[in-house]
Amino acid sequence: xxxxxxxxxxxxxxxxxxxxxxxxxxxxxxxxxxxxxxxxxxxxxxxxxxxxxxxxxxxxxxxxxxxxxxxxxxxxxxxxxxxxxxxxxxxxxxxxxxxxxxxxxxxxxxxxxxxxxxxxxxxxxxxxxxxxxxxxxxxxxxxxxxxxxxxxxxxxxxxxxxxxxxxxxxxxxx
Amino acid sequence: xxxxxxxxxxxxxxxxxxxxxxxxxxxxxxxxxxxxxxxxxxxxxxxxxxxxxxxxxxxxxxxxxxxxxxxxxxxxxxxxxxxxxxxxxxxxxxxxxxxxxxxxxxxxxxxxxxxxxxxxxxxxxxxxxxxxxxxxxxxxxxxxxxxxxxxxxxxxxxxxxxxxxxxxxxxxxxxxxxxxxxxxxxxxxxxxxxxxxxxxxxxxxxxxxxxxxxxxxxxxxxxxxxxx
Numbered sequence: 001x002x003x004x005x006x007x008x009x010x011x012x013x014x015x016x017x018x019x020x021x022x023x024x025x026x027x028x029x030x031x032x033x034x035x036x037x038x039x040x041x042x043x044x045x046x047x048x049x050x051x052x053x054x055x056x057x058x059x060x061x062x063x064x065x066x067x068x069x070x071x072x073x074x075x076x077x078x079x080x081x082x083x084x085x086x087x088x089x090x091x092x093x094x095x096x097x098x099x100x101x102x103x104x105x106x107x108x109x110x111x112x113x114x115x116x117x118x119x120x121x122x123x124x125x126x127x128x129x130x131x132x133x134x135x136x137x138x139x140x141x142x143x144x145x146x147x148x149x150x151x152x153x154x155x156x157x158x159x160x161x162x163x164x165x166x167x168x169x170x171x172x173x174x
Numbered sequence: 175x176x177x178x179x180x181x182x183x184x185x186x187x188x189x190x191x192x193x194x195x196x197x198x199x200x201x202x203x204x205x206x207x208x209x210x211x212x213x214x215x216x217x218x219x220x221x222x223x224x225x226x227x228x229x230x231x232x233x234x235x236x237x238x239x240x241x242x243x244x245x246x247x248x249x250x251x252x253x254x255x256x257x258x259x260x261x262x263x264x265x266x267x268x269x270x271x272x273x274x275x276x277x278x279x280x281x282x283x284x285x286x287x288x289x290x291x292x293x294x295x296x297x298x299x300x301x302x303x304x305x306x307x308x309x310x311x312x313x314x315x316x317x318x319x320x321x322x323x324x325x326x327x328x329x330x331x332x333x334x335x336x337x338x339x340x341x342x343x344x345x346x347x348x349x350x351x352x353x354x355x356x357x358x359x360x361x362x363x364x365x366x367x368x369x370x371x372x373x374x375x376x377x378x379x380x381x382x383x384x385x386x387x388x389x390x391x392x393x394x395x396x397x398x399x400x401x402x
Contacts, residue, residue, distance in 0.1 A: 006353070006354060007354075008354075026319050026320065026323075027368065058364045058367060059364075061360060061361050061364035062361070062364040062365050062367065062368045064361070065315075065316065065357050065361040065362075065364065065365050066315055066316050066365070067316075068316050068317055074352075074354050075354070076353075076354045076355070076356070076357070078203065078357070078358055078361065079358070079360070079361065113186075113187075113220050114186070114220060124198060125195065125198065125199075126195075135186075135187065135190065136190045138184075138188055138189065138190075138351055139184075139189045139190035139191075139351035139352040139355070140351070140352075141190045141351075141352045141354060143190070144186065144190050144191065144192075145190060145191035145192065145195040145196075145199075145352060145353050146191070146192045146194075146195055147192065147194040147195045147198055147224065149194040149221075149224035149225075149227040149228070150192045150194055150195075150220070150221040150224045152224070152227075
């Protein structure tokens, strides 16, 4: 199984592996885990490969979906594809040049309803550390999730381009 | 384009993501439609117009009505009906659950198990008569662990048995407050299967919000009589 991990901070492979095991045991118990042999084989910070029994694909999906946070960092694990071999999954689903590191250059956004420091930029997606921490109170996250579409027309550009952001490798043209 | 619909998510200021970010993430995950149901409605949502820039995604602004008693719920649901294409009700207490099921202006009742009590037969019958769908927010499957999750699953299974018996439509949703809470349709189906849904039922539940939207976009002279 090829997975994509979306998290607010960089994660260590060991922590992710432990959390996946914990979520799996919590959902199916020791007996269920014994019958599946779910294991994180590799993880590059964004994408990973998981080995599991071919008879327990849906169980594995459900267990991976229940990962909520890893070491206190909000995380979502999403299955991007299933293949019969590790090589097949790697070649088919794991991008060769995936963006692992994120920008954090201290740029700011000042809008009427939202203001704060840009933490991550990936294509159109922007994670913003709000000046007012109460803005993220209900969702149990650290950052606000915005897109460059939200900043269009703002008087403060993130980096001087027309839409406030540079073009990323996975941007979506409006 | 996918036809799966995420039927109940919250955006800024209630959640932590703007509608366009949620729409962008939902499109990447394989959804074709996203219904944003903030408790405060459309007016306070941050940059709702930016969501229309996401191609291949239909973003609908609905509302999730909250009320303390039946009277307040009926009046809020009636006033919301004229302004929103999708009206959900945040359930919980038995009084509010019953009022929502008996109100034809309501499309969806979410969190009916929040009061730690399963739905009853009269309530489900009322939902069937008034065409109110029952929402299954699967976020407790992700957030909760051990005993509290078991208790939640027990309540949901009892509700599911009843709505199957009376053929009331179900809607499964991730109840996302941020893009990290969103799950792919296949992941939601896998989670729903753990709760007790059949695969076909879970798929149907992800498609049902689109039918509600289609129904609400038509103009009706009276129940069953459409104005063409």
